[in-house]
Amino acid sequence: MSAAHDPKPIRQAGALVASIAKLARLAVTAEEARSIEPQFASILKQFEGLELLDLTGVEPLVSLSGADTVLRADEPEPSSSADQMLANAPERVEDFYCVPKTVGGDE
């Protein structure tokens, strides 16, 4: 995408990658962001041709299945046990996944 069309121009090397990394829940160091950014720019340059096409009246292709989507009957079926599903969890307590505390206050 050309700078003229870019609603958020890059002001600082690494700033764009750092802000996207935050959205993507990736911890990227400033150094990594600076090294990724040129690669990012060269990849986006490959995409510039998309801007030149006249897409007036063209519908987006959202699904290849379209009307073929087949839904099963909405009936309960046996499923895996809690133990099976929790077997890969890095940390569990009883039948729950365990994560760091997200709300304030004491227990």
Added chain:
Amino acid sequence: MSAYSALDAVGLAQETARGKRSASENIEAAFDAVKALDSELNVFLNTNLESARALARVLDAAPAETRGPLHGVPIALKANMCVEGFESNCASRILAGYHAPYTATFVRRLVDAGAIPIGMTNMDEFAMGSSCENSAFGPSKNPWDETRTAGGSSSGSAVAVAAGITPIALGSDTGGSVRQPAALTGIVGFKPTYGRVSRYGLIAFGSSLDQVSPFARSVRDVELVTHLMSGTDSNDATCLDEPRMNCEICDLKGLRIGVPKEYFGGGLQHDVRARSEEALALFEQLGAVIVPVSLPHSEHAIAVYYVVATAEASSNLARFEGVRFGRRVDGDGSLQGMFAATREAGFGPEVKRRILLGTYVLSAGYYDAWYGRALKVRTLLRRDFEAAFESCDVIVGPTSPEPAFALGSKKDDPVAMYLSDVLTVPVNLAGLPAASVPCGFVDVLGRALPVGLQIIGPHRADARVLSVARAFEEATSFAAARAPRFFHGARS
């Protein structure tokens, strides 16, 4: 009794079902091959001899009338497939130790037919790559030249078949990840129509593009495996609602073969072009009619693919955050800190790059400009194929613009690596069936390297593609060629 690696899956199953050999003997032969070759070619991420032997014993004890069409045939599976008893780590550190609590529908159907999974194969991390150099466990090597890539991302599965370890293997093809490694290792690969095979149990990368796809050393094997895997599945709503695939008889006389000028452009390596043109000449000799066609939006396919695939990947890979499975890194002790630290430590550089790219094209302010626009161009790409198929029955061209490239030669240039997929991604974007079959060799520094021919069909015309592939295979001897140094049994 023929040597284990001399037979294709159909032949091996027939001999085993008739009692000429046992499933247990097949498993021992497969593991002998693993022992002889795996350390040099880096094919498997994990194997399970114990479960394979147990399954073989059950099959050997089964009455003759219950023996299926893959009776006692060892199979290798890509490490992004869920199979009970195996570690499905997607060649990523973030999924180290992950054992799926269920088995994928397509694997279950093959096991029901008598196949025996022996191990999970090496791949580009989360199927993102074209050379296996994005595997957290080092790349698989090409049996034709171990200094070169076996292609990707389903690299280990291609090598398992090309090196004679198993007659058949499964990969997943999101942008060419089965056809390109099949071409680069001299075997057959087939991507069915999107929805032909259930994706239940395939760890998702690009959900609108992913399709489970078989490798084999014969067309009849990929035909059989596809047939057995296909059909509706109540666990995948995108699965086609039609009977399992059955191949039609194909007469090449009068068959209209479309040749898109865009697939023979400047980026095509000279010798690959020559082999492709020789294949077209052979089709003509066999009675087919060559029809020039045009796919005018092909030049935009790579851009559309890398917008759509990365957008879907950024969403699909959000589930790897250290809560439900795989590795966890505590970070600063907060929940958000744990997510970020886990993903930072667990994902490799290319996966991070694609997550970032996908997040970017979906983010506020950029969504319409990138993702929305790419989806519209995807419509144009599909229309190109629909228009072309009005004047031809199949489209034929090269699978990869070049033979196997040297490991390391593109590793630090993501754009050059992405362009490896230029001839295969349009097929995934349009959801079409396509096969890659061996069509000859090129000489590179004194080594013969295989070249693949791509045969593309209209939506749902999987059987037609395979029939044309089989006719080509029968008229040539390329599929019978074996890697001289690394085919099991080739070395004394």
